[in-house]
Amino acid sequence: MPSICCYFEVHQPFRVRRYTVFEKNHNYFNDEVNQAVIEKVAHKCYLPANRAILDLIRRHDGAFRCAYSITGSAIEQFERWCPQVLDSFAQLAETGCVEFLAETWYHSLAFLYSREEFAAQVDMHRNRIHDLFGQTPRTVRNTELIYNNDLAHFVSQMGFTTVLAEGADHVLRGRSPDFVYRPAGCDGLRLLLKNYRLSDDIAFRFSNRGWPEWPLTSDKFVAWLNQVNGNGQTVNLFMDYETFGEHQWADTGIFTFLDELPGKVLAHPDNDFKTPAEVTAAYEPCDVIDAPFMVSWADTERDLSAWLGNAMQSSALHELFNLEQQVKATGDEDLLRDWRLLQCSDHYYYMCTKWFSDGAVHKYFNPYESPYDAYINFMNVLDNLKGRLKLHTPVAALAG
Amino acid sequence: MKVLMLGWEFPPFISGGLGTACYGLTRAMSQLGNVDVTFVLPKPVRSVSSTHVRLVAPDTPRVPKTVGPANPADSAPETAWTLEGIDHVTFRSGQLEGFDPYTQPAPALQTASSRTRPARFRIARPGEQTAAGQTSKTQQGQQPQEKEKKESVVSTGEVYASDMRREVENYRSMVLDLIEDTEFDVIHAHDWMTYLAGVAAADLSGKPLVVHLHSTEFDRSGVHVNQWIYDIERAGMHAADKVIAVSHLTKGIAVSRYGVPGEKVEVVYNAVEMNGLTGKINSRLPAAIGRDEKIVLFLGRVTMQKGPEYFLSAARKVLDVMDNVRFIIAGSGDMIRRTVELAVNMGIGHKVLFTGFLRGDDVAKVYKMADVYVMPSVSEPFGIAPLEALSHDVPTIISKQSGVSEVLKHVLKVDFWDIDEMANKIIAVLRHPPLRDMLKQHSTVELRKFSWFDSARQCVKVYESAGRPQAAGRKPQPVGP
Secondary structure (H helix, E strand, O other): OOEEEEEEEEOOOOOEOOOOOOOOOOOOEOHHHHHHHHHHHHHHHHHHHHHHHHHHHHHOOOOOOEEEEEOHHHHHHHHHHOHHHHHHHHHHHHOOOEEEOEOOOOOEOHHHOOHHHHHHHHHHHHHHHHHHHOOOOOEEOOHHHOEOHHHHHHHHHOOOOEEEEEOOHHHHOOOOOOOOEEEOOOOOOEEEEEOHHHHHHHHOOOOOOOOOOOOOOHHHHHHHHHOOOOOOOEEEEEEEHHHEEOOEEHHHOHHHHHHHHHHHHHOOOOOEEOOHHHHHHHOOOOEEEOOOOOEOOOOOOOOOHHHHOOHHHHHHHHHHHHOHHHHHHHOOHHHHHHHHHOOEHHHHHOOOOOOHHHOOOOOOOOOOOOHHHHHHHHHHHHHHHHHHHHHHHHHHHHHO | OEEEEEOOOEOOEOOOHHHHHHHHHHHHHHHHOOOEEEEEEOOOOOOOOOOOOEEEEEOOOOOOOOOOOOOHHHOOOOEEEEEEOEEEEEEEEOOOOOOOOOOOOOOOOOOOHHHHOOOOOOOOOOOOOOOOOOOOOOHHHOOHHHHHHHHHHHHHOOOOHHHHHHHHHHHHHHHHHHHHHOOOOEEEEEOHHHHHHHHHHHHHHOOOEEEEEOOOHHHHHOOOOOHHHHHHHHHHHHHOOEEEEOOHHHHHHHHHHHOOOHHHEEEOOOOOOOOOOOOOOOOOOOOOOOOOOEEEEEEOOOOHHHOHHHHHHHHHHHHHHOOOEEEEEEOOOOOHHHHHHHHHHOOOHHHEEEEEOOOOHHHHHHHHHOOEEEEOOOOEOOOOHHHHHHHOOOOEEEEOOEHHHHOOOOOEEEOOOOHHHHHHHHHHHHHOHHHHHHHHHHHHHHHOOOOHHHHHHHHHHHHHHOOOOOOOOOOOOOOOO
């Protein structure tokens, strides 16, 4: 009897504005673009999708359930420009059918560089989610589903009971993603792995007319889900929430698909919907997953190469995290916030050269013409931030 | 297939991308094996023994007995020869001056005052000039007396607009004479100087005409268009069966400014010879530059359309932020004096080094010294120079107003007028080794997609599509005022 476990990632970065080396201004972010993007996506995706989910929960008397992870940088932008989106998430929280996950506040790559910073941001997020939605997350996911044994161990120490990761082939090694697993060396923690074939059928292939299965109907998809019956505990459908209305536009029929799916899933008496914490509470782990290497949900490689695959990306990240202790020593909240906003994985994604030669754009709303431009802009901002640090140094010396 | 190729320059007598492109294209075409080319030039290519192109043997009795520093007066009126490494190509030429149409913008047609000016059109000395940063590699083999002779030609031979007209007309007559005993299936004419000849040859022979647009009058002269040249370009393109443009940028100009139907214009990009620079570079460039100084290089003709003043404006901005940087302007041209003065007036004269025209190993050396190459062109139909810089492993910043910008990805791009951004990017390359490394690493791979063989094959395809159903006997079209 498979449970269907849906988790939607809600994220918008604070994109950096064009920032030349001659700039002196400490305002690094492009408010105009960020506001325009979040308002557009709210209109096309967040608001209509939240209405649809709320309607589904009510229509199915709570039998439809799902989970969200909303990054802090999205929450801050909602608060500033689209408070009605936060209200609609609060409404969903009130139904009791929605689980909110924890992650780093700024969609940060901190786990790769600083455990201290990672823990600080996850705590920030966990506390704010409690304040906003009245529940303390027990499930965690790291930025971009970046995961390995160390991460599992670390979040276990932080008190989480469930962690999510990509069901990458090289992690599963022939096993099915449709079971609950236990991370190697973590007795108290449960691991849920994304069923990337079924998830990506919706998230990436739904409107692809070159795909043999197009058009994807809810009947067809539910038939695939039902094949898992007797052969798995849970089908983990993890995807960007922007799939609904933004990556797949409304005219592709994605909202109709969403509207029909729960009814058809629940038509089979063996099926149900569960949130991640409910899945791991309901089923015993069937095996141990040993992931000594980092996996993620990005690109076909499912590794770190989207953010850390070239010399520009690694130099930018190294230089940023080298400043951690200095930034924290200043006690300057504005400086700390800017430093943290620069940890957002998107900045490094824009610097990715993997697909650039083929002319493919590596992400929607990429504000840069090339990965080189992204790097240059970022390094100019970092240069300015270093300048601010220097201003603090004499003060600190005097105080000492 | 037999091609009658009409060109104006060929290494070592080149002033720009035209000669470089003709060389690369012709050499690749010769290696396709199934194409025979008769390449007609206004004047012979002489004394090229030290270059990669070598005069091997006269193949017709009309060739002068001696090659090298022969007095043109001793030569037969027309010569023919072949070059080593370029099989299947016969070169033929007359004894015209072969004025350099690109070093300076064409003057407005003869005015009273223009009579008193010094020579405006002169022959580029072997290896003297680069346009797209290209240089010939010949100078060593040049005989002194040859050099003196050339200089005396320059100092005494004043060539005026009327002479330019006469040259173009003489070239046309020469081509018409020459095709009487030449077999060909298609005519391929490079740039406006040869268009009249191409149109006339097509009319006489009934063979299809392909005209190749390496640059337009708008690229060379901005808004001060020479009407006579414009009219020739227009007539040539309209009379042609097919037009080859070196970029979509140039195709756009052909369509919008010359009224050429878009479907008639094919884009064939230029390419670059991968430089075979191994071994010791023998350069006499002064080592006037400190080892701890970063070098920013401008290499090309110092003319309006190459944007040297934008380079200097960016240089000043860079120097506001970084001190240990030197800017090299390598090249000469009609704006050189103004550019030197501008550098002084900006107060950065001590940071800008003018090398004058560089040739051969000096070019290789200056690339080797450079930390970044900048092409700030206001208007660049293609731009072979950035490819050459990349082939020397130099990170490159190019103007978005260039044809090559359509195809190069692993370079930095700026609007030529955006001085802040140009300086921003120069500083970034100088400051961030990972950026430098990534650009070098990726552009090395990217360069492989530029092959003269591909360009040559595309030209052959254009020939094949340029069939001319109607036979000979078209009425010549009147051209120009």
